[in-house]
Amino acid sequence: MFLVEDDEGGGHYVCASYRVLSEAGGEDRYARLVAALNAYPDPIVIFDQDLKLVFCNDGYAASMSDDPRELSEGMHLREVLELAVRDGRYPDAVGREEDWINRILSPEFLESRWEDVELDGDVHHRLLRSRSSFGDHVVIRLNSTELVRQKRAAEAAQARLIAALNAYPSPFVIYDSDDCLVVCNDAYRASMSNDPSDLKVGMHRTEVGRIAIRAGKIANAIGREEEWMSDEHQQAELAKPVQDLELPGDVHHRLLRSRVENGDLVILRIDTTELVRQRRALEAAQDRLVSAIRAYPDPFAIYDVDLKLMVWNPAYEEAMASNDGPLKAGTRLKDVLRGVAWSGRIPAAVGREEEWAEEYAASPRLTAPGIEDIELADDQHHRVVRSRTENGEFVVLRLNFTEVVRQRRALEQANREITHMALHDDLTGLGNRRYLAQKFEELEQARLESGGEIAALHIDLDRFKTINDTMGHAAGDEVLLTIARRILRHIGPEDSVARIGGDEFVILMPIAGDSRRPEQLAETLLADLARPLLFEGKECRFGASVGLARTPLARPDQLLTTSDLALYKAKRQGRGRLGIFDRSDLEEVQRNKALADDVLRALEAGEFEPFYQPIVDAKSGLTVAIETLARWRHPSKGIQLPGTFLPIATDLNVAADLDRQVFERAIAECQQAFGRWSRPPSLSFNVSEDRINPGTMETIRRQVAGYSGQVSFELLETIFLEEQDDDFLERLGQLRKLGIAIEVDDFGRGRASVVALQRINPDRLKIDRRLSALVGSGSSGLRLLRSIIEIGHALELGVTAEGVETREQADILAGLGCDRLQGFYFARPMAFTDLMRFLEEPGQRRQEA
Structure with a gap:
């Protein structure tokens, strides 16, 4: 048995030959051969030319059936395949068993020399077929599972590598030792051709170069293509491990070339376009900076870490040059100072030049970052700005601020004059109030x-x-x-x-x-x-x-x-x-101060509250209106009348805050009590002229909207003089647009004329309480009251009499034509709870919704 290499399909054939020995001992040697074949782990089988089983080893029997004993000599190949299909040995046959068997039995298949098959469980075999001299079919199956899996892993790794190279944005390529293309990424293809498919594996590097030249990808080769493609040029290029290329469109690449141990040429191209452009910009900026330094009108210089002159502009040359000639690079700072001292430009150095240079050079401030102002000859002034760079170099900038110094002198003189004017009286030259306040502070500090x-x-x-x-x-x-x-x-x-x-x-x-x-x-x-x-x-x-x-x-x-x-x-x-x-005056001041503090505290604590005085209809006696008055419910002194706190509140400029507090509380209380009544009583509030200004209109509108009934503003008659301007009348008109009625309070006490009343056009007059008392003074008092009431009627105004204290006064005033009455006879000003009890009395309760 021996191995033969398969040149076409790869791998090896395992070949075995045997013969039956007739001489003595032949059977024993045959048995040994069978045992050896059965010990071979991979399947081996022999079919005769009629496809009947001649021999198979145990490995083949086990690979075709769950019961190897089912395979017997003389069994046809079809029967063997049917056993294998039955036991699921071939996944490819599942669902198409007959077609699969017929394909295996086809002459074309039987005559093929090798085939790879996949078995159950991701097991892979390679079938090697051959014919013996007897015409027998010899089949050996090699277990190639591990090789297949290794091949898969290698292919996956190669695919990942190719994907990674294609994801890399810069061109990358490998040529083999013969300069033939092995692999490249998409960026390299795009950099060398307008059609990436032009580049093919195995293509020579020079051919790739020609493609790039035709596509106009190599700017340096344009107009000199043949020279660029020459062997001499190419060899010279390959000898450069690093090379910078300029491509069309002002694109720049840096080529990195290297040879690996197997002779492959690896080329990596990095896009350096942005770096090149930045370098250009930096060089241009440096050129501009140098030009700017030279053109800068004030002295500028740079010394190295050893304080030797490196860079300076003409202005520095002019300012610091000595009698020894122009400045030179490498000159020590100390020597520069000595030269300028002897030039006479520094007034402080005149007559002591060497001493000044030594002292100044030894001064710590000379090389410390900071600012120094120096005076030069001819009343010239420079500001020296010193700084250190990160590498230790010493930068000196001198600014000519002579004009600034002169302007500052003039400004200081003007400020002194202005300050004197601001602090002194123009006529007498004595100090004024600001001067006095300043002196108060100085004397107190000294005290x-x-x-x-x-x-x-x-x-x-x-x-x-x-x-x-x-x-x-x-x-x-x-x-x-x-x-x-x-x-x-x-x-x-x-x-x-x-x-x-x-x-x-x-x-x-x-x-x-x-x-x-x-x-x-x-x-x-x-x-x-x-x-x-x-x-x-x-x-x-x-x-x-x-x-x-x-x-x-x-x-x-x-x-x-x-x-x-x-x-x-x-x-x-x-x-x-x-x-x-003296002390009595101090006690009065202290009392006023204590009262002022108490008023401010009470305002924060909300101790000011509305009191209410009913106003009755002169005929029915029913309450039709309520005047709201401010009271202070002091925690220890009880109810305080306005005379005790209003003057102080006015001095403290918090009277408006007090009025607002009372107003808002009155609106809230009365809305809760009377908001559901079919005809809520009207509410009237005393206000001064200052309260009626454009800045308060929105606040007044918001407050008045919180009450369902009529709201009236009582204005003192003393302010309604004929000289009231149109602006004041316009403000009254704005109040009327908000639904607020206007009443003239204490009428007859001041100097308002009938003409003034016509201009103001109030809704109601309230006769001063001192006039109401005239009903008992005889016919002259009655005539005066009758005249005032008739004026009101003539102007179609309602008339209210204040200060009614007796039944007789009430009857007379009603008879004279007053439609509303107010006074202690009907009710005194009272707190809200007392008002509600008063309205519950017989004859006072109003109709409710």
Whole structure:
């Protein structure tokens, strides 16, 4: 038995020959041969020329049947195949058994020399067929399962490799040792041909090159194709392991060539287009930078890490060149400084050139990053900007900011003048209020640091307005100038004086705690300021009153206020006097301060609430309207009337916040109580002229929309003068568009005329309570009331009488024509719960929806 290589199909034939020996011992040798064949692991079988089984080894029998004993000598090949099909030995035969057997028995198949078959379980065999000299069919089956699986793995690996190469964006190719194409990726095909299918495995490298030239893919070869394809050129190209190529369209590739151990040539092309373009841009930028440095008008230089000159522009050359000649590369910074010192360009170095150069060169600031301003000759000024690069090089930039320095000087001078103007009075040259506030801060800081006290004298001229009115403003200005000079003549160098009003002056004085100097100065000034002066031959007589306050009785931030209170005290005592802020004044200030704090606290706590005073129909006596009034429900003092808190709230500028708090609560309470009534009572609120402005209209609209009934604004009659402009009337019109009725409160108390009423066109007049009391004063009072009521009727206005305190007053006012009445006779202002109980009384309950 021996192996023969299969040149066509690959693999090997296993051949065995035997003969029957007739001589003695032949049977024994035959048995040995059969045993040896049965020991062979792969199937071996012999069929005669009639396709009848002559011999098979155990491996063949097991491969064809689950029971190898079923195979017997003389059995036809068809029967053997039927056993194999029956036992599922051939997956290809399943479902087409007869056709499959007939194909195997066909002469063409039987005469074929080899065939690969797949068996059950992914098992693979290669059938090798031959004919003996007797015409027998000899079949040997080799188990090729492992080879098939290895082939699959190799093919899969090769497929992955090809896929990876095709996914690689840059061209890649391998030529064998004969320069024939082995493998390449899609990017290489596209880089060498317009039709990727032009490149075929086995094609010589020069042929690939010709294809690329015809396709115009190699820019360097255009116009010199034959020279480029010559052997000499190709050999020279192959000798370069790295080569940069320029392709059409300004595309650039870098070729990396290498030979592997088996002689294959591996070529990788990397697209370097972006790198080339970036390099060009960098080179262009560098060229521009160099040009810019040379063109830059101010000095610029770069020194290396050893402080030797490397790069400089002409401006630096001009600024730093010495008498020894132009600058040279490699010159030490110290030597450059010595040269410029001897050139006379540095005023600070004149007369001490060597000493200055040594000191400056040794200064740490010289090489430290930072900014330094230097003065040069001829009042020239440069700003030196020093910095270090990452590699340690030293960069120096000198900016000529001479003009900036000169402008800064001028600006500083202008600022000083502006500051003086901003802090001083134009007429007298004394300080103004801003100056005074600045001095307050300075004196307070000095007091905290060194002790002592501060006093303030508040001076107000007497009869100054008379001088202005009778002698003119020129005389008044001369009086003010004289007063300023007289005050300055008496104050000390540490004192400060300011004019804070038309004829008001304040002196701030740092003093010892028990000093009498403020009182003495005040008495001196009172005497001096009372002396008359002559203006244009006429005598101007005037005087002054002085108010004095000092720490610690008054706080520093209250000195201006407390000295003003002391001044008011002096004027009440008869002018020309000194008023001194004392403890009783302090107690009043403290009371007001405590009340102010309490008002602010109450506002945050929501302690201000609406009280309600019913307004009745003059005929039926039913409540038809309710006036809302502000009250303060103090946690310890109980209900407080407006007179106790409104003046303070006005001073604190929170009166509008207080009104809004009361207004919103009243709207919410009354809407909850009367919102479902068929005719809710109207609500009226007292408002000032300031409350009616364009900025509050949207808020008023939103608030009024929260109540189902009529809302009225009561405006004081004293503001309805004939000089009210069209803008005010327009605002009233906006209120009416919001559905708000306009009422004139306290009518008869002020100076409103009938013409003014016609312009304003209110919905209702409310007669002042003092006029309502006239019903008992006789016929003259009745005539006055009747006239006012008739004016209201003539203008088609409703008329409400306030202050009704008796049944008699109510009857008379109703008889005179008042359709609504309001006063203590009907009900006092009350809290919301009391109002609801009042409306539940007989005769007061209104119809509900």
